[in-house]
Amino acid sequence: MTHPEHTPASLPATRSKTTRPPADTTGRARRARTDPMAVRPLRDGRYAVETDGGTYVVDLDARSCTCPDAQIRDARCKHRRRVALDVTDGLVPPPGQRTAVCAVCGGRTFVPTGDDAPALCARHAIDPGTLVSDRETGDRLVVVAATGDRADSVATDEGRLVADYPSNADYGRHEPVFRAVYLDALRRGGDVTHYAFPASRLRPVTDRDAGPSPTDGIDAAGPTTA
Structure with a gap:
């Protein structure tokens, strides 16, 4: 009689089974690449791995798999290896x-x-402390924080939503809002006002960017306190 822990899980696959080049590997490492498998992330952080022989559940954090090779031989089976490969390559999310x-x-x-x-x-996430350029005015700013809230839900001190400013009409109302301060204001010292911007309005400044930044005619999404 087969132990329940060694029985393939009854889980539907949502991806087609694929193979990988062997990459000069041998044994289980080779089978992890060359055997057809489909990896599907589960809501609890584990992964369902469908093979021609059945579907098994891999837990990377626990270093376990429900297949007989792992359960009986305590081996780092081909299923665990395939999941690790897919996570490393960004094909499935990490735990x-x-x-x-x-x-x-x-x-x-x-x-x-x-x-x-x-x-x-x-590409579009911006870390606090990043020097950015306002796509509308060319002004340089320093990002203070990512609010995690949408432009159509964040209000400035003027009582207007970030998404409702005319200067933000070309940016998505659904975009997350970043708070930033003008670089020239930081250089002058004293109290510094935080402004709110839709994510795609700010462009990180690269080493190739050069030249002074204008600061006249500011029309960011209004002043707002942090």
Whole structure:
């Protein structure tokens, strides 16, 4: 009689089984690449791995798999190895994260499982302290914080929503808001006002960017306190 722990899980697959080049590997490492498998992340942070022989559940954090090779031989089976490969290559989210859609470009990204804020991919996420340029005015600012809230839900001290400013008409109302301060204001010292911007209005300044930044005619999404 087969022990329940060694029985393939009854889980439907949502991806087609694929293979990988062997990459000069042998044994289980080779089978992890060359055997047809489909990896599907589960809501609890584990992964269902469908093979031609059945579907098994891998837990990377616990270093376990429900297949006989892992359960009986305590081996690092081909299923665990395939999941690790897919996580490393960004094909499936790592444990504790889920797949999401970037609020700016619609590209695929990964976010913490319990995070309900608008998601941003690596291209559009901006870390606090980053020097950025306002696409509308060319002014230089320093990002203070990512609010995690949408432009159509964040109000400035003027009582207007960030999304309702005419200067933000070309940016998505659904985009997350960043708070930033003008670089010239920081240089002058004293009290510094924080301004709110839709994510895609701010462009990180690269080493190739040069020249002074204008600061006249400011029309950011209004002043707002941090």
